[in-house]
Amino acid sequence: MEEGAVYSQHVTQSADAYAIIHEKFGDAVSAFDANETMPFFEVIDLAQWQNIALFMRDHPKLRFNYMACLSGVDYQAEGKVGIVCNLESLGELNHRIAVKLKCDRTGGSIPSVSCVWHTANWHEREAYDMYGMTFSGHPDMRRILCPDDWEGFPLLKDYKVQETYHGVKVPF
């Protein structure tokens, strides 16, 4: 956060929460991005993600017990894909924060947090379905919206739709 700038209440709340996480995990997380619309930080050391998630859920001053959303994102320019998790402390401390994770575009893998938040289970399947990154430790890593034998990952920016699917012409 920049010195002297004026932030709204929810951003300062998120910044306080970030401070606790940063204190515990140090360099595993990036600096805090205090923008007004969606304050976030990035997890740099992916191997720590499950620990961070558990810590965020269970620490009495964090209590991020509710995962509102988990979206896959394609960072084509960086050659990476990633996820963005919107977390919230529902009914307890009422603060919010977003967490970003990035992995390689092909064959990348992110630790699954579906054991921390059940919400993540289907959302991670959806991210895999659309972007192709796998989630290590996920109990049921299958496609969810597309058919199991669909080729490619549709939401990648350079996705080319397959010609035929079981003899049916796909692009129309």
Added chain:
Amino acid sequence: MGNSLNAWSDWLTGFSPMGIPLGLVIIAAIPLVFIALYALTYGVYGERKISAFMQDRLGPMEVGYWGILQTLADILKLLQKEDIVPTLADKFLFVIGPGVLFVGSFLAFAVLPFSPAFIGANLNVGLFYAIGIVSIEVVGILAAGWGSNNKWSLYGAVRSVAQIVSYEIPAAIALLCGAMMAGTLDMQKITLLQSGPFGFAHFYLFQNPIAWLPFLIYFIASLAETNRAPFDIPEAESELVAGYFTEYTGMKFAVIFLAEYGSMFMVSAIISIVFLGGWNSPLPNIGGLELNAMTSGPWWGAFWIIMKGFFFIFVQMWLRWTLPRLRVDQLMYLCWKVLTPFAFVSFVLTAIWVIYVP
């Protein structure tokens, strides 16, 4: 052919030129089946109209005046439909299922006294026969459900059999209370014993303070026996798609449907015979105004029993369009832990009443 008891049916039984029972088959049975079918198709129309009025709609309005010909059009449509037999179905069972069901529900019509002067078969164990013959339906349902080779049908059939067999116990015991009051199982005699100048006051329901209990038990159990709501779990469309007739199309489907309406009328007729005086007029003679005498006779008798039957069919429809459906275990709970004990209680109480109270 006079107007005395069973006069018409006796004459018809006797009319057999060259040893062929023409009277009973050609003149009585076949027209009766057709009349029954016709009435039942209007049962379907009635159900659609009644449900429509209960739900703020108009129901069928297009075919004929106020949609009066709608069911005929439906029958015509069903007749033209392709009769699909699933490849993997047990063809024999699949085909005979609806037939057995239909026959089962119509066989009981033979012992219903439709008028003082007419009864198909004047058995001295008529009531017993009526209770027993309904069980044939179970075979039809099981054949249909198993033969369809469909999991939903199987569920429906198994549920249905469990339900019908269970509910026959309270139903039969409740009817026995009526038979005990009459001292006979002869349907015509049970009805005759309920006639008198004061109309409804002679009906068993009003003759005996306990009689309302078996009456209610039989009514509830009959809903379950005919698979009507709130006990329509065998065909629960939101759970089992359509239960044991999921795979049926065209005329076979129509036959199953008719069998259902047939048994609806059958149980309604039985309850009105045993507890509400069958073909007896409910109107009492008031002083010089001999309403009861005026509304008695063979034709009036036929009118009364059919009206009473339709009244109970109406109540069944009314319940169907009001209540949600019970769950399987709740249904069984109701049968074994509520209705059956109360049926036994009413049986004992009726026996005490019959013996000690004149």
Added chain:
Amino acid sequence: MQELDKAGQGSIRVTRKSANVVVLEKDLATEQMVLAMGPQHPSTHGVLKLECLTDGEVVTEAEPYLGYLHRCFEKHCENVDYPGIVPYTDRMDYLAGMNSEFAFCVAVEKLLDIEIPRRVEFIRVLVAELNRIASHLVAIGTYAIDLGAFTPFLFCFRDREHILGLLEWASGARMLYNYIWVGGLAYDAPADFPKRVQEFVDYFKPKTRELFRLLTENEIFVKRTKGVGIMPADVAINYGWSGPMLRGSGVKWDLRRNDPYSIYPELDFDIPVPDGKFSEIGDSLSRHLVRALEMEESLKIIEQCLEKMPSSEGFDPRAAIPKRIRPKAGEVYGRAENPRGELGFYIMSDGKSTKPLRCKARSSCFVNLSAMKDLSRGQLIPDLVAIIGSIDIVLGEVDR
């Protein structure tokens, strides 16, 4: 007592009662059956498939399969500009189009950081609450049908018809409105609209009580739903449940209050949560009850909107709409309280294009449905139907 045969076909128990009396008991061998419930099944509310492992009537496990109605919402979003996305949001939750549009516009406006005229906000809330009632009516009606009661369903649809008529009058469409635009509205409300809405409110108030007497307080209905599919509050939060589902578990959480948007802070309404007297907290009946009570709260909101709405003099519903919607680079997660829960949009803009770089819809039904596998374990088939009905899914939103 010892067990002899364990070769698959059930086990035989041998009990020696006395020196020469031996009792043999053979357990019935049961085999689990796979039952495909759906995608064409009357009570999966669309094209959901549940693959159930059943042991008799008991469902040992039900695995949901989705995607039969997947229409590539997110891919479409990356190829059309912001105003062009609004009609697509209608088609997600087709029973509550206004609310979906509202949520999307809330998200984009947060990113654009623009001021919305007050009358626009009032009309938005008005139509969204009307749509919420319509959506709850469908939820309650179809739930009644799931449990075998037909008449409440048609009563609900009769009342919903009035709302659809009102919304059609305002927007020109019955279900897919495209009425709430980013920064404004497509049209102002028609001249007599408040009067007609007031007429509807007066008509509908007694009807909510009628629905209570006909359905909610019906003994059989209570028996079928009470204690079925209980979801404790902490598990519900962990599953990410929201909306009536979460409130059914006793958590007083409503985005209209807890993350306020639009003019909701100015309005007075309650958040109904079950108190555990009529229903068990977290069961199907609670979820139904929350929906039934919420309709009355929505009526309250509608009446306040009608009362406080600024006049239409000199009002242009499209005045605040930017000529070219091109948000600055950044991300936003905007959300609104839909009839089915939290509908959120994660939008990422690169600051150059008029199309979003990424637009993810966080669908409430999708998240609520993910608990199905846990909820269904060990239930009877009729209870499974009761649970699916109480989740109130719209497959258009689940699959997007």
